Amino acid sequence: MSKEKILSRIQANKPAARALPDIPAFEFATSDLHAAFTSLAEANASRCLSLTSTDEMANFISVQFPEAKQIASTYSSYKGNVDLQAVTDPSELKQVDVAVIPGQVGVAENAAIWVTEEDCVHRALPVICQHLILVLSKKQLVGNLHEAYQKIQIDQSGYGVFIAGPSKTADIEQSLVIGAQGARSLTIVFID
């Protein structure tokens, strides 16, 4: 049995016990979390905007993505035109032009947003759509990643992800190209 073999070799070879350190509370130096988040998001080629109502969101989408045919939304106060519950094979979602998904926590130090399976209905949605819109409240912002991990429970959902921008690559001569395999753009909408 491989398992027994591996474990007994580890027992025979492992070093003397070393204590697991406690992780101190590292504070995030900047108090304006929204400003810090926005500047990092823009550095990651995301776009940030603050809206006051969901009407403004509909307006933004029609202006920004005039050609969008399929809009899938899991954000409760904005209705798209794709019935996600009716989708059985996630590869059908490749037709989705714009997906609107609520985020749970935004991290100011790196502009990443925690999104879970429950927020997406289909795990593939935020990555397979052409353009992604994540909705957050400024109250959901934290300073650094330690605070974020305190706030979320990573195994509460079968799948959860920090998304920090549009899909990108620099695999060809280290030239940055936005829109590799995942969404081509990320817009973060703050609604408060």
Next chain:
Amino acid sequence: MQHADKAATFIQNESKTDWHNASIWRAREKRDVAAHGIPEWEHLRELASQIKDNVLSNLDHYLVQFEEAATRNGVQVHWAATAEDHNRIVLGILQKNKLSKVVKSKSMLTEECHLNPFLEANGVEVIDTDLGERIIQLRDERPSHIVAPAIHLKKEEIGELFHEKLGTEKGATDPNYLTEAARQHLRSAFMESHAGLTGVNFAVAETGGVVIVTNEGNSDMGVHLNKVQIHCMGIEKIIPRAQDLGIFVRLLARSAIGQAISIFTSHYHRPKAGGAMHYVIVDNGRSEHLGREDFRNGLKCIRCGACMNTCPVYRRSGGHSYGYTIPGPIGSILTPGKDLKQHSDLPFASTLCGSCSDVCPVKIDIHEQLYKWRQIIAEEGHLNRFKRWSMRLAGKILSSPKAYRRFGRLARWALRVMPSSMVYNRWNDWGKERELPTAPKQSFKEWYQENHPAS
């Protein structure tokens, strides 16, 4: 062929060598900017190192805890003592489910195990979906860097390759155009595949989940669009707690390419509805390496590639010259443990400048290990004849003041009177690309005695 020979071939194209050097150094510079932006950076490195110390000293316990939590989550856990076991297990999962087309996101472990050729020989089509990996797969090459596998290629070479394999326009070299072509090509591969396979960045013992980071989103595309997902991990990928991710995720992308975080940091815990999820936990020599007191720290590595980006030898010799899956300084301290004789040249592919240890996010004593491997290689008789004799001679000269003075006089005289064709002979490796200094008439000691007769 030894590292030095392959490096000699690599540097024949001088402008490409300069480009390679500068292009990789840029990643090191970006890493510095990102690291300096975090006041607690050094504290994070220290904590990461301590957490990994704890992991190595409790690895058996954490692996069992991880397996139990994963099983509760509905994940099927498999153990592989060797690369062959790993490959057989993966093939078994695919065959049992009658799956013959696999999309794979980046995994150095499956490279180490030579999974692709094994699966292909057994009728399974494998498509690497990280853009860099796909490029080298289409060229039938191996990665030259663990983070940027195709870093050794110019866009003209990639344009030519895509023209031939993906039907892009001849002569097209625009990275945007080429990436778009790859996007279309890979997106259809994701739709047509049967299983998604990934490596693992972190495996969390307390929750039984695995974390995978990508910038492209290819791991999530492959995993979510297929019913069966398989995650292959080395035993050393374990971290104890979910909160430890805060430390390691903050360090990883900043060390790798100066990014605050990867675009996608995906946490997989349970299979999707109607799907199946497998972990393959692989040893393949790691538990043995754990027993090497001087070298076990190498198992702390989180595969960021910072040691490669900073290494003056790596940057000017290219990843392929190392002849192993993991090149650069970290590869050079891991490989001798796998086969001392075969890889005996790698610990010498270093200037021992120590820059690798300085940038390592988990504080592995890389340059000290390189030095220690050299001693073991010499003791076990794996030095080549030239190195063995020159070291023996140098040892004799440097241990005797009299011999040292005599040799110094001889060398100064020889440098002055010998014709340059004799000085720059074929044994003078140092003189191949450098001018030797003008030899002074006397040594410092002679000069001092002449000028300070009283003392």
